[in-house]
Amino acid sequence: MTTLAQGTGPSTSLPATMRAVVCHGPEDYRLEELPIPQPGQDELLIKVEAVGVCASDVKCYHGAAKFWGDENRPSWAQKGIIPGHEFVGTVVAAGEQALAQRSLALGTRIVCEQIVPCEECRYCRRGQYWMCAPHEMFGFRGFNGAMAEYLLVPSRARVHQAPPDIPAHHAAFAEPLSCALHAVERADIKFEDVVVVAGCGPIGLGMIAGARSKSPAMVVALDMSDDKLELAKKCGADLTVNVAREDAIQIVKDLTDGYGADVYLEATGHPSAVAQGLNILRKLGTYVEYSVFRSEATVDWSIIGDDKELNVLGAHLGPHCWPAALRLLESAKLPMDEICSHQFFLEGFLDAINLVGNPAGGSVKVSILP
Template sequence: MKKSYPMAMVNTPGKIDFEEQILKEPSADQVLIKTRAVSICGSDLHTFKGEHPFAHLPAALGHELSGEVVAVGGAVRRLKVGDRVALEPIIPCGQCVFCQKGTYNLCVNLSFHHRQGQGAFTPFFVVDEKWLHKLPKSVSFEESALLEPLAVAVHAVQKAPITLGSTVAIFGAGAVGLMVLVLSRLAGAGETFAMDVQEFRLMAAREMGASFALANQGKKTVEDILHMADGLGVDVAFEVAGKQMTVVQSLQVLRKGGHAILVGLNPEPEITVPSNIFVQKEISLSGSQGYCWDFQTALTLVEGGSIDLSRFISHRISFDSLQEGFDLLTRPGGRANKVVVLFE
């Protein structure tokens, strides 16, 4: 095994650099993983462009990882060499009031491996055993690299009051938005509306069962949804785009007593919303932060065949082509939704 390996970094916006890392033996509770697949996340794109509100350059990239265990520390009991695993890339403190309550996604000291200098776009990854999920043989490495965004979607949908026949609107038809669409239908949603500004994403939404896939044209789109939803609006709206316009739209399309869930991370620290609408329509707005005990649910859904993660992958590239993958996702007309980086 090599004594060093490259890890992807962003030192200047728009450029991937590879920096050599020293290969370390795992400590007592840690596991060394040989990376097999990593998918590019929307937050990676924000970091790549130098626009992430919480990640300042230079920064490591990548957290949606699957791989194979190649070494274990002396205290590791649940995993062994050769096991196939997926990473839950979150580091809560375990001590604050929210961690003690079990809501570790709300940890006041929450961190991530890539925020601590260890990105996933690298051939090897060292991590505590407790943040690894053992994979069944029926789930591929590339599918497993999408378990993290699926867990995000699971958490969001489980926060929503969706019942049999509920009408649901989703603003943003990227990978997570499409997963929210599929999960909403699994949860019993009736008519579903998917909105985006990219036609190729709307095509994907139609293929995945959206009742209506609409090019987002601002006020007109709100009027169209209200008209198609019997003039009343939808029961639940998900905002997955992270834009002021779509946040406001998610409120405007709700029927009285409806509920909006914010999933997308907005790069702007403050946005303006029409406050009177909350009183006049008695609507509710809540946020959905990452995932909390949702990884296993996501894995169970994939293993049981309820959701096929391979459908969300638009491109597969090699580690050596990582710059090309990020360029594909950020340039106009790239027509890429979810890009998975495969390792030998």
Template sequence: MTQQVRGVVAPGKGEKVRIETIVVPDPGPGEAVVKVQACGVCHTDLHYREGGINDEFPFLLGHEAAGVVESVGDGVTEVAPGDFVILNWRAVCHECRACRRGRPWYCFNTHNAGQPMTLTDGTALTPALGIGAFAEKTLVAAGQCTKVDPSASPAAAGLLGCGVMAGIGAAINTGNVQRGDSVAVIGCGGVGAAAVAGARLAGAAKIIAVDLDERKLDWARSLGATHTVNAKSADVVEAVQGLTDGNGADVVIEAVGRPETYRQAFYARDLAGTVVLVGVPTPEMKLELPLLDVFGRGGALKSSWYGDCLPSRDFPMLIDLYQQGRLDLDAFVSETIGLEDIEEAFAKMHRGEVLRSVVNL
């Protein structure tokens, strides 16, 4: 039987979100219904509301979530009812060329649930990143559920579902930060702050946080930054070079997604160093660099999509580190709110007042 639950819907471009009754079908083959316990408010949800992702309105928002599996469809073996899971937006297929080559974190054929969730009048909803977790329950592909230690806080654990994983993975997986490395992180919102935490986990000797906002620099310090640079008052490239014996950082992580900050990252790295782009640019942005500089500096220019994570590998490992007190996921939870508070959470996020607001359900 279908179920009716409350959920947060973006009805049209730029319109305020509304709490609606959502119809959740029983899980079909390869699907699972999850009772959502907590879901972070991510900038991507605001992008959906503003029409910055696509125009497939109405959207069922929310995707950084943790909860308990309520029921599963035929053929599901990954999880069972009662499992505490983190939801992910990249259920790997195990069959594409990346998966066949043993690189499932690059899966080119990730998938979501096949059945739609709807409004009560039958209008199909587009779930944000295939999840739609600003709802009491949601329908996902079973591969989007990763079982983790049930004693973990849902509010903290759910953040691994997107932004925190993207930042940590940009440092550990994409940037391959090594013990003793110097790392600079440009942009210290939720993703950038997580990249700082990831660099610390990897054993970086020097972690330089760069931002325009002293609040964000304070967050970065609390998560492991050894040095900070306020880009309002300092030349970023000169400052990073000055903190690295004039050389530049071994790894520079750009967590803003703008041409000007990417140029800073490019020139703030050491020769043969690595630049990681994890900030998400908009379609109209263009980058111009002297090709001779690209050639002459060597190294690697990488993009990090979801922190190049493999949820089945990375989520349980990071939850273990959280339980051991080695990764402070609780530090990313600035406040807990209800479904009715999401518009204000968007405003706080826009003003830079929070790392993450988290909806408790």
């Protein structure tokens, strides 16, 4: 049996249709009227409150092949899919089984992890669900995303209750924040470490906050925007460096008796930041990569091995970090009104995507409020 929300509002029934952004191919996203999906016994239906727009959404909109200059590399977004993976919403209808299994009630605000793991592949069986082999994700492949008024949450989705009293676009920031915290966990930061974070966008700011919570000796933030560097200070950076005007490598070496940083977290997605990180690190330092790149990065790999014996790690999604991200958002310790810099209605979805894709646009986190 499917249960409809009773709530406290004037209406207890749902409309028949909803507005949604649909991918028809690269640079062909359309706002359409679609039937509202009906949840099965093990599914939830949420009314979307907010959905963030990230660099991967921009990459998919333009087509990954276009960004890479390689027509054999497919675009990430599946045609016919509704994009949007950073979202928060309220449960308005559900199968009784879904509510019971998740200990939820109608009217509960939830967020969902981006990945919808298959629970059957090698990685899922080993508990490494975020590397699921089929890799079905909200808004990219397999499952519709949240650039719509309503979203169907499948039984395999990983769901977390969200704080009810913070703005919706702040709650939707749980997705990029959990990703940033996962990168910090990968770095295994120690108390005496000097940590450098490259890039003060949404992921970088989350990395700064996460790194600061580990109590290292110093957190250094790098960016080309003075405004974003000011935000970095509010998120916990001890020192900021504008790489457009200052020599970050020399500054860090001067701070560390010539040795270099212990940890480098890369969040710019710019190829030059990769070489910067390898050169800014001390011997036996740790490099963690978490970015969406638009072009390939070429580096001298002898720095990694023969010169410094670096630990070079990747980070993907935000496994096991969602509760911490939600607690951090609820604590009001982050300057969320400044981080969540721009909001658009659903009709302005293309303006939102273009703003995220414009480095000179002055945005930090852009959100759509359906």
